[in-house]
Amino acid sequence: MYTTAPMTRSPANRIKKNRTDMLGWVPVVNDTVLSGYHTRLVGGYDEPFYLAFRGDAPAEIRFTRDYERSALHELAHWCVAGQARRMQDDYGYWYAPDGRTNAQQALFFQVEIEPQAIEKHFCAALEIPFDVSIDNLGNSALAGIGGFTAAVDARYSRYAREGLPERAAQLCLCLQGYL
Numbered sequence: 543m544y545t546t547a548p549m550t551r552s553p554a555n556r557i558k559k560n561r562t563d564m565l566g567w568v569p570v571v572n573d574t575v576l577s578g579y580h581t582r583l584v585g586g587y588d589e590p591f592y593l594a595f596r597g598d599a600p601a602e603i604r605f606t607r608d609y610e611r612s613a614l615h616e617l618a619h620w621c622v623a624g625q626a627r628r629m630q631d632d633y634g635y636w637y638a639p640d641g642r643t644n645a646q647q648a649l650f651f652q653v654e655i656e657p658q659a660i661e662k663h664f665c666a667a668l669e670i671p672f673d674v675s676i677d678n679l680g681n682s683a684l685a686g687i688g689g690f691t692a693a694v695d696a697r698y699s700r701y702a703r704e705g706l707p708e709r710a711a712q713l714c715l716c717l718q719g720y721l
Contacts, residue, residue, distance in 0.1 A: 564608070565585065565608060565610055565613065566720070567668065567716075567717060567720040568583050568585070568613065570716060570719075570720055571583055571617070571713060571716055575709075575713055575716050576600075576603075577600075579601075579709070580595055580600045580601060581595070581600050581601040581602070581603060581620070581628075582600050582601070582602055582603070583602075583603045583605065583613060583616070583617060584602050584603070584604050584605070585604075585605050585606070585607060585608050585609075585612075585613060586607060586608065587604045587605065587607070588606070588607075589606060590604055590605050590606050590612055590615070590616045591604045591631070591632055592604070592616070592619070592620065592623075592628075592631065592632050592633055593631055594628065594629055594630055594631050601628065603616045603617060603619075603620050604616070610668075610670065611661075611665075611670075611675075614661050614664040614665060614668075615657065615658075615661050615675065617661075617664060617713060618657040618658065618660040618661040618664065618710070619633065619657045620709070621657070621660050621706075621707060621709045621710040621713065622656050622657050622660065622707075635653075644685045644686075647676070647685070647686065648685070648686055650676075650677065651686055651689075651690040651693070654675070654677075654690070654694075655690070655693045655697050656697060658674055658675065658694045659694050659695075659697035659698040659700075659701055660701070660706065660707075660710045662694065662695075662698045663698065663701060663702075663706060663710065663714050664710075664713065664714060664717055667714045667715075667717035667718045667721075668717050668720070668721065669721060674687075674690060674691050674694050676690075
């Protein structure tokens with residue numbers, strides 16, 4: 543586990559690099575961190591997707607349109623996926639679309655704790671708000687959202703104390719350096 547440098551910028555002396563371009567950090571992440579993993583982060587897609595590398599082409603972490611939070615969320619999933627998973631499209635995971643049952647949503651909550659805790663660190667590094675994603679807008683009566691939020695917060699705090707996994711720490715430092 544690796545720790546990230548503490549944020550020492552005060553609001554009074556913080557310099558934000560072109561935050562009118564909410565994705566200005568993407569080329570920095572691609573050049574500084576992801577290129578070393580033969581991977582790139584690419585936006586503009588209708589749905590997020592991980593395309594494993596093929597031949598000489600790098601893997602692509604595809605995020606939705608130009609949504610900053612989608613990019614950060616997909617980066618967090620990349621950080622969680624092990625080497626074998628990164629060799630498979632969409633990491634070999636299942637995906638149940640919007641309109642999940644409560645049982646399907648409970649399984650979603652279980653697998654999303656770690657990536658969303660990492661995403662929360664990425665949001666903190668860029669000084670943007672974080673809210674958990676339930677990714678199930680068609681089911682407004684979700685059971686377990688409070689427990690899920692608490693579990694994400696607890697994992698976030700554990701990472702803050704013990705350090706992030708290596709790739710997540712590298713990305714977090716890169717994002718902190720972008721501001």
